[in-house]
Amino acid sequence: MYHVAYFLDQLINGVTLGAIYGLVAIGYTMVYGIIGMINFAHGEIFMIGTFVSLIVFLLLGLAGGVWLPLAILIVLLAAMLFTAIYGWTLERVAYRRLRASPRLAALITAIGMSIFLQNYVQLLQGARNKPLPPQITGGVEVVNTSNRAGEAYAVSLSYLQMLIIVLTIVLMVVFTVLITRTALGRAQRACEQDRGMAALLGINVDRTISLTFVIGASLAAVAGLIFMLRYGATDFFVGFLTGLKAFTAAVLGGIGSLPGAMLGGLLIGLIEVFFAGYFNLEYKDVATFTVLVLVLIFRPTGLLGKPDIEKV
Amino acid sequence: MAATIPHAGRPVDRRGILIELGGTALVVFALTISLVGFHIKDISGGITLDLRIVDVVSAVAIALVVRGWMILMRHGYYRVVTISAGAVAAILVVSLLFGGAGVQFYMPFKAKLLQWLLAILSTGFAIGAALRMARDGRTAVAEDDGAASDKQVALMDRVGAQVQRNALWIGGFLFAAAACFPFMPGVNLQYLDIGVLVLTYIMLGWGLNIVVGLAGLLDLGYVAFYAVGAYSFALFASPDSPLLQELGLTEGISFWLCLPFAGLMAALAGVALGFPVLRLRGDYLAIVTLGFGEMIRVTLLNFYSLTKGPDGISKIPPPSLLGYSTESKMDEETLENTTEFHTAMGWEFDQADTTVLLYFVILAMALATNFFTVRIRKLPVGRAWEALREDEIACRSLGINPTNTKLTAFGLGAMFGGFAGSFFATRQTFVSPESFTFIESAVILAIVVLGGFGSQIGVVVAAFLLIGLPEIFRELQEYRMLFFGGSMVLIMLWRPAGLLAHREPTIRMHRRKARGGRAEAGGAA
Numbered sequence: 001m002y003h004v005a006y007f008l009d010q011l012i013n014g015v016t017l018g019a020i021y022g023l024v025a026i027g028y029t030m031v032y033g034i035i036g037m038i039n040f041a042h043g044e045i046f047m048i049g050t051f052v053s054l055i056v057f058l059l060l061g062l063a064g065g066v067w068l069p070l071a072i073l074i075v076l077l078a079a080m081l082f083t084a085i086y087g088w089t090l091e092r093v094a095y096r097r098l099r100a101s102p103r104l105a106a107l108i109t110a111i112g113m114s115i116f117l118q119n120y121v122q123l124l125q126g127a128r129n130k131p132l133p134p135q136i137t138g139g140v141e142v143v144n145t146s147n148r149a150g151e152a153y154a155v156s157l158s159y160l161q162m163l164i165i166v167l168t169i170v171l172m173v174v175f176t177v178l179i180t181r182t183a184l185g186r187a188q189r190a191c192e193q194d195r196g197m198a199a200l201l202g203i204n205v206d207r208t209i210s211l212t213f214v215i216g217a218s219l220a221a222v223a224g225l226i227f228m229l230r231y232g233a234t235d236f237f238v239g240f241l242t243g244l245k246a247f248t249a250a251v252l253g254g255i256g257s258l259p260g261a262m263l264g265g266l267l268i269g270l271i272e273v274f275f276a277g278y279f280n281l282e283y284k285d286v287a288t289f290t291v292l293v294l295v296l297i298f299r300p301t302g303l304l305g306k307p308d309i310e311k312v
Numbered sequence: 313m314a315a316t317i318p319h320a321g322r323p324v325d326r327r328g329i330l331i332e333l334g335g336t337a338l339v340v341f342a343l344t345i346s347l348v349g350f351h352i353k354d355i356s357g358g359i360t361l362d363l364r365i366v367d368v369v370s371a372v373a374i375a376l377v378v379r380g381w382m383i384l385m386r387h388g389y390y391r392v393v394t395i396s397a398g399a400v401a402a403i404l405v406v407s408l409l410f411g412g413a414g415v416q417f418y419m420p421f422k423a424k425l426l427q428w429l430l431a432i433l434s435t436g437f438a439i440g441a442a443l444r445m446a447r448d449g450r451t452a453v454a455e456d457d458g459a460a461s462d463k464q465v466a467l468m469d470r471v472g473a474q475v476q477r478n479a480l481w482i483g484g485f486l487f488a489a490a491a492c493f494p495f496m497p498g499v500n501l502q503y504l505d506i507g508v509l510v511l512t513y514i515m516l517g518w519g520l521n522i523v524v525g526l527a528g529l530l531d532l533g534y535v536a537f538y539a540v541g542a543y544s545f546a547l548f549a550s551p552d553s554p555l556l557q558e559l560g561l562t563e564g565i566s567f568w569l570c571l572p573f574a575g576l577m578a579a580l581a582g583v584a585l586g587f588p589v590l591r592l593r594g595d596y597l598a599i600v601t602l603g604f605g606e607m608i609r610v611t612l613l614n615f616y617s618l619t620k621g622p623d624g625i626s627k628i629p630p631p632s633l634l635g636y637s638t639e640s641k642m643d644e645e646t647l648e649n650t651t652e653f654h655t656a657m658g659w660e661f662d663q664a665d666t667t668v669l670l671y672f673v674i675l676a677m678a679l680a681t682n683f684f685t686v687r688i689r690k691l692p693v694g695r696a697w698e699a700l701r702e703d704e705i706a707c708r709s710l711g712i713n714p715t716n717t718k719l720t721a722f723g724l725g726a727m728f729g730g731f732a733g734s735f736f737a738t739r740q741t742f743v744s745p746e747s748f749t750f751i752e753s754a755v756i757l758a759i760v761v762l763g764g765f766g767s768q769i770g771v772v773v774a775a776f777l778l779i780g781l782p783e784i785f786r787e788l789q790e791y792r793m794l795f796f797g798g799s800m801v802l803i804m805l806w807r808p809a810g811l812l813a814h815r816e817p818t819i820r821m822h823r824r825k826a827r828g829g830r831a832e833a834g835g836a837a
Contacts, residue, residue, distance in 0.1 A: 052346045062361060244606070
């Protein structure tokens with residue numbers, strides 16, 4: 001019974017971590033799909049999302065007690081808005097002029113932006129870890145058993161984890177509808193296929209690309225809020241590893257594929273948590289990257305990606 | 313883009329300008345209100361918020377002024393820009409230089425650095441506008457911004473071409489300057505240390521240039537090979553190393569013996585990594601190498617029994633010289649029977665002498681790297697690298713094995729990284745995983761890319777700009793990485809192919825055709 005309970009515990013943790021990776025991975029995969037560049041600074045956008053969430057939480061706290069669900073909603077919307085503006089500015093300032101340049105130039109610019117944003121936040125907010133006291137407490141007990149030493153071992157699904165899962169699913173549905181059913185989604189997919197042709201057919205390519213960055217950044221902001229609620233602390237460096245793993249997730253799912261990004265995020269989250277839980281905590285990052293290398297060797301297009309045919 | 317109106321006096325789209333200014337103000341406000349406007353402050357038992365509204369307002373105001381200048385420039389009001397920007401610059405510079413505490417109230421920012429930045433920015437605007445004004449007066453031909461920036465690009469292209477043509481002379485001069493540097497008057501230990509550091513990065517840049525510049529493989533984990541080199545030397549040379557203690561040795565192996573070994577280990581690591589991943593396309597390869605770099609660092613951090621984890625390995629000896637030790641006998645653990653170089657020569661021990669020795673060691677190593685690269689470009693394998701960089705499919709159809717060719721580039725690049733790593737270990741006398749973070753890889757890659765892919769002199773220029781300058785302005789330490797990231801972006805936006813980029817094929821089958829294109833296409837309207 002203990003084994004099942006332990007497994008269940010890891011599973012819940014893995015899914016919540018996977019939700020964060022998946023939401024960030026969508027930003028990578030969308031940008032890669034539409035302009036073919038790795039937006040290396042996307043992890044930093046996530047980091048800015050954590051900071052904005054923290055600031056708005058503190059503001060609400062200073063303003064007096066706000067009903068918790070309302071508070072969460074306000075934080076969510078504010079974080080999405082302000083982080084999206086960072087995403088928009090990033091594209092407008094750094095990437096737009098480099099669209100026709102070699103891929104390497106865009107990647108170097110993205111790395112430069114990533115370093116810049118990290119240090120910008122560090123200078124403004126200090127290098128120290130910023131804690132947020134737990135906002136949502138309590139949960140439902142799923143299994144109650146005892147571990148090998150005979151101590152009580154309860155697995156519970158906390159309200160926070162339920163919120164995370166529900167929030168992610170809702171966002172996924174909204175997002176899928178946005179991409180498959182709306183004019184914006186059609187424009188976005190058209191630009192992905194052929195930017196020149198889309199422009200000839202009257203699609204505002206610049207605006208579509210900007211909106212892609214805005215959507216990616218607001219999803220990263222949601223991930224940032226989830227991260228803040230779940231782990232309760234942030235600093236200027238959290239974006240680096242999270243971004244790297246989210247990118248790994250995007251590649252694992254097949255870069256350019258939106259369901260793939262979510263699936264990849266989920267898998268990376270599960271792999272990380274299970275590896276840490278069953279084997280070795282210190283080497284969990286090594287495990288993640290090993291998965292990345294293995295996927296790229298045996299299935300370079302990822303799990304759900306379309307094969308990339310190179311034409312001469 | 314909005315329609316450009318080249319001359320002042322014509323009707324100006326006031327509404328468009330207002331929207332543009334309003335948009336700028338709104339975006340800057342939204343960007344700054346969250347992260348600048350509220351400072352998360354630590355208090356006892358928790359955190360609270362600090363309001364910094366003045367900074368937000370000044371940021372918005374400055375963005376408005378700068379955007380206003382840009383609009384005025386676009387519409388040809390050069391005189392207004394010259395006068396206003398000049399006035400702002402003059403007021404700022406004068407008060408920064410001569411003002412006491414009283415000037416603080418009209419200064420937009422608290423940090424002195426930002427004031428200087430604004431001063432430089434407005435000076436730039438004033439000079440730019442004045443130049444345009446002078447040119448307009450002379451030729452009476454209005455040119456739009458595009459043509460001007462195209463001219464600049466053409467200028468830098470010509471500089472790049474000139475540099476490449478005269479590489480031998482420039483290289484010779486640089487070498488002479490580098491060789492004389494330690495003996496020049498006014499060069500103290502601090503400058504010498506910076507020189508050693510810059511040379512280390514030049515060597516790393518040249519090593520990575522084989523991979524990135526010649527073979528066109530984007531490697532974001534070069535620091536892994538640097539780390540392998542540093543640790544292979546540290547493990548065999550330091551009496552502190554767990555490996556030597558395990559083997560029961562009290563004295564390490566000399567630097568010169570270890571150097572080839574460290575290079576070999578790094579090359580092996582390069583081949584081992586490269587073998588599975590080199591089939592991948594450019595940016596996938598970049599991320600996998602990044603992941604590999606992180607894997608090596610995490611392993612070094614956690615493999616405590618071999619690497620002592622975060623504690624690192626200390627007491628790494630400096631390189632010996634002609635068989636003599638170059639340490640002072642401050643350390644009791646140094647064996648009795650070694651003779652120090654300074655004793656043999658009858659000199660007093662001086663810390664600067666060790667640094668001079670290190671300087672020449674790294675100079676020789678860097679030059680060896682350069683010589684190797686320059687020569688191997690002319691060998692079949694070097695030509696295959698460049699061909700592969702230009703067109704992989706064509707290469708494959710000509711019978712070049714892409715994987716093996718890439719593997720040689722990867723392995724050789726890694727080898728030089730390993731050499732540089734063991735030099736790093738002997739210079740620092742201490743290695744720990746902290747020195748091998750991703751940021752190091754980014755710095756080395758930035759040196760290669762900013763210098764212009766494949767340009768050996770470009771690497772030198774970029775290493776000076778990125779490593780030398782920030783080291784000299786040490787007091788601005790906290791802003792160093794901010795500028796580093798910012799300048800990476802700006803240089804890439806300005807010159808997407810790198811500062812001294814000028815690609816000419818190593819061999820040419822036919823005579824060179826007249827170069828048309830950009831410079832003419834963007835000429836005077």
